[in-house]
Amino acid sequence: MTDESSPRGRSGARLVHLPVHRDPRGGLSFAQHPEQIPFVPQRHFLLFGLEGGVPRGAHAHRALEQFVICVHGSCRVELESGRGRDEVHLADAWTALHVPPMVWTTITPTSADVVVSVLASAPYDAADYIRDYDEFVRLVRGG
Amino acid sequence: MTDESSPRGRSGARLVHLPVHRDPRGGLSFAQHPEQIPFVPQRHFLLFGLEGGVPRGAHAHRALEQFVICVHGSCRVELESGRGRDEVHLADAWTALHVPPMVWTTITPTSADVVVSVLASAPYDAADYIRDYDEFVRLVRGG
Numbered sequence: 533m534t535d536e537s538s539p540r541g542r543s544g545a546r547l548v549h550l551p552v553h554r555d556p557r558g559g560l561s562f563a564q565h566p567e568q569i570p571f572v573p574q575r576h577f578l579l580f581g582l583e584g585g586v587p588r589g590a591h592a593h594r595a596l597e598q599f600v601i602c603v604h605g606s607c608r609v610e611l612e613s614g615r616g617r618d619e620v621h622l623a624d625a626w627t628a629l630h631v632p633p634m635v636w637t638t639i640t641p642t643s644a645d646v647v648v649s650v651l652a653s654a655p656y657d658a659a660d661y662i663r664d665y666d667e668f669v670r671l672v673r674g675g
Numbered sequence: 676m677t678d679e680s681s682p683r684g685r686s687g688a689r690l691v692h693l694p695v696h697r698d699p700r701g702g703l704s705f706a707q708h709p710e711q712i713p714f715v716p717q718r719h720f721l722l723f724g725l726e727g728g729v730p731r732g733a734h735a736h737r738a739l740e741q742f743v744i745c746v747h748g749s750c751r752v753e754l755e756s757g758r759g760r761d762e763v764h765l766a767d768a769w770t771a772l773h774v775p776p777m778v779w780t781t782i783t784p785t786s787a788d789v790v791v792s793v794l795a796s797a798p799y800d801a802a803d804y805i806r807d808y809d810e811f812v813r814l815v816r817g818g
């Protein structure tokens with residue numbers, strides 16, 4: 533996987549290293565469009581109370597883009613598109629993962645008490661989800 | 676303090692209870708404009724590595740609105756505007772605090788290892804900050 537100044541990973545996903553300010557009170561990281569986030573966020577969701585080894589996600593989106601940060605604990609993210617696969621580890625509040633459309637994404641916590649923040653490029657739309665892996669493979673091979 | 680179906684608190688801030696989905700893999704809470712968030716987020720920042728008792732914030736914004744969630748650990752938020760004061764406790768991923776402009780806001784962690792997510796209604800603008808409490812008091816009394 534690569535950072536924002538480099539080509540995308542094989543899947544098309546990209547790691548984005550966020551600006552961080554630190555002082556004795558703690559840290560602050562930030563992201564805004566267009567500098568760090570390649571879209572204006574229309575939705576925010578939080579995955580919380582995740583336990584190690586139990587995967588989340590395991591679906592793709594037809595058009596939605598996502599900006600993923602593991603804000604507490606750590607997780608492994610597996611990404612697959614028609615172009616290739618990537619595996620990344622997220623474990624801090626200053627590393628984001630930009631996931632473009634049509635990437636099958638699985639998030640597996642690798643610690644206890646994991647919290648993941650996701651900014652999404654559109655409001656919720658059930659029709660945008662591809663939940664069947666065989667259908668996903670047909671779509672990326674045919675596309 | 677009051678929730679989204681009730682009048683605002685004395686300071687003008689408001690608690691928003693987010694929709695939550697739970698299953699054996701963990702929980703998911705979400706927020707989008709306009710249902711839960713009263714603005715389209717233009718910036719996201721994370722406060723992390725906060726330790727109990729050391730306050731953050733202690734400033735107001737001239738125009739910025741914020742949507743605050745304590746995504747790990749717990750914190751106390753003190754809010755003051757020209758209309759009055761509120762104190763709220765945030766300790767979960769499904770309770771957000773909407774802070775309108777011109778509210779002096781101080782966030783104090785009340786546990787170890789606190790992470791706070793903030794969605795903001797505009798990109799960063801140093802001129803929007805009021806960092807001097809006496810100036811803030813003059814502005815709200817004169818306004």
